[in-house]
Amino acid sequence: MNVFSILFLFGTLKGKNSSGYLCGKHTVNSLRNLIVDDILISIVIPVFNEEDNVVPLFNSIRDVMTNINRDFEVIFVDDGSTDKTVPNLRAVLDNGVEKDTLRVIELQRNFGQTPALLAGLANIKGELVVTMDGDLQNDPQDIPAMLNALTEEYDVVCGWRKNRKDNAFKKLPSKFNNFLNRRLNNVFIHDSGCTLRVYRREAVEHVQLFAEGHRYIPAILAQQGFRLGEVVTNHRPRTNGKTKYGFRRLFRGFIDLFTLNAINKWGKKPIHLFSRWFILFMLVSFLTFCWTILERVAFRFWDIYTELVSIKSNPLFIISFSLFLFGIILLFMGYITELLLRSNFNSNESYKIKKEWT
Numbered sequence: 001m002n003v004f005s006i007l008f009l010f011g012t013l014k015g016k017n018s019s020g021y022l023c024g025k026h027t028v029n030s031l032r033n034l035i036v037d038d039i040l041i042s043i044v045i046p047v048f049n050e051e052d053n054v055v056p057l058f059n060s061i062r063d064v065m066t067n068i069n070r071d072f073e074v075i076f077v078d079d080g081s082t083d084k085t086v087p088n089l090r091a092v093l094d095n096g097v098e099k100d101t102l103r104v105i106e107l108q109r110n111f112g113q114t115p116a117l118l119a120g121l122a123n124i125k126g127e128l129v130v131t132m133d134g135d136l137q138n139d140p141q142d143i144p145a146m147l148n149a150l151t152e153e154y155d156v157v158c159g160w161r162k163n164r165k166d167n168a169f170k171k172l173p174s175k176f177n178n179f180l181n182r183r184l185n186n187v188f189i190h191d192s193g194c195t196l197r198v199y200r201r202e203a204v205e206h207v208q209l210f211a212e213g214h215r216y217i218p219a220i221l222a223q224q225g226f227r228l229g230e231v232v233t234n235h236r237p238r239t240n241g242k243t244k245y246g247f248r249r250l251f252r253g254f255i256d257l258f259t260l261n262a263i264n265k266w267g268k269k270p271i272h273l274f275s276r277w278f279i280l281f282m283l284v285s286f287l288t289f290c291w292t293i294l295e296r297v298a299f300r301f302w303d304i305y306t307e308l309v310s311i312k313s314n315p316l317f318i319i320s321f322s323l324f325l326f327g328i329i330l331l332f333m334g335y336i337t338e339l340l341l342r343s344n345f346n347s348n349e350s351y352k353i354k355k356e357w358t
Contacts, residue, residue, distance in 0.1 A: 041065070041072040041147070042126035046116035047134035051084040052240035055092060058102060060140045068144050075103045076134070077120040080110030090357055104357040114214040115351035121204050123356070129199040135241060137165070138196040139234040146198045146231050154229035155203045158189050158218050159196035161235040170243075177253060184261040185219040189230050192218060193253075196233055212252050216260050223264050274334025281327030288320035 043061060047054055058074055065072040078086050089104045105119055117131065128147070132138040142159065149157045164171055174193050181192045193215045203226045207217065218228050265273075292314050 039128055040126035041070055041128045041130060042124035043072060043074045043130040044077065044117065044120035044124065045074065045132055045134045046077045046079055046113050046120060047081065047085055048079040048110060049081045049083045049085060050134045050241050051088055053134055053136045054085055055088050057134060057136055058092060064140045064143055073100055073103060073125060075105060075120045075123060077105045077107065077116045079107055079113065079116040093357055106354045107351055108354040111351045114209050114212055117214050118209060119351045119353060124201065127201045129201055129204055132196045135238050137236050137238055139236060142196060142233040149229055149231050150198050153227060155200045155226040156218060156221055157198040157229040157231055159194040159233035160191045160230050161194050162232045164235050165237040177257060180257055181219060184257065185264060187219040187222050189218055189228055192216060212256050215253060216256065219260060271334040274330050278327045278331040281323045281330065285320045285323035285327060288316050288323065292317045292320060
């Protein structure tokens with residue numbers, strides 16, 4: 001950034017309006033925009049068998065970022081592709097693409113979209129991060145609007161595929177998943193599955209993800225206190241390659257949603273969850289045992305039963321003892337979980353980089 005520009009803007013901040021206050025709202029915004037314009041933007045794209053899409057996608061991103069005069073790097077993370085995805089990207093590098101504009105990280109094998117995304121996030125250089133899919137369904141033309149929406153009020157701007165160009169098999173479960181996500185995790189965005197997002201670096205630099213957790217990054221960040229925004233984005237139908245979406249991935253997505261909800265509630269202190277069940281089992285066990293004693297002792301004097309079953313043979317006593325044992329087991333499980341929580345899980349170990357091409 002030009003030093004004289006900073007001095008000029010700083011000087012204008014000293015100007016006062018007729019009320020004697022700094023008339024600096026627009027000037028401060030201008031200063032902020034000028035500083036932000038010089039920030040490097042890292043665009044992370046995990047891909048798997050997208051040989052026909054990666055080169056057109058890179059060219060489109062380059063055109064968009066050049067038009068808005070922003071410094072950028074595009075990081076393609078190849079998740080063990082078996083087609084020509086990597087050779088096609090290497091051909092772009094060999095053809096003399098601008099230095100540091102394109103980087104290709106090749107993973108050792110297919111680890112999944114979440115580990116591939118983590119591998120890209122672990123290697124970013126920019127202060128702002130854009131993530132998107134590599135199937136050309138996310139439109140790079142939306143990036144400028146999302147960057148503009150990342151004001152001081154937000155740390156993350158999420159894309160909303162309001163007019164999604166997918167079949168009902170994808171859209172209906174996605175809508176239900178988004179509904180559950182809003183209800184369970186109190187994240188009031190419309191489209192948690194849209195990969196097109198803009199982050200501040202500090203929001204995702206050390207993010208820990210599990211399984212298929214990439215779709216729930218906004219929920220994870222919201223729990224950590226980061227502020228979310230949302231922008232309606234264009235969504236295009238897939239024209240090349242095959243979708244990676246299937247029933248197994250759909251099922252895992254719902255499992256991860258409930259897992260995330262449990263982690264948000266009990267992840268820091270799992271003993272609180274187990275202790276609740278421990279108290280419940282102990283209470284039911286105690287009441288059942290009391291009923292057994294009452295049946296054995298008090299009812300005997302009232303001649304309610306002609307034959308009294310021995311305590312050892314009484315089903316209620318067996319149930320009471322079983323509930324007592326279950327309660328003890330749950331309490332020990334809580335302590336064991338609490339101890340395991342002390343060990344550090346590093347999600348960066350969920351992938352292994354084979355080579356990086358620059």
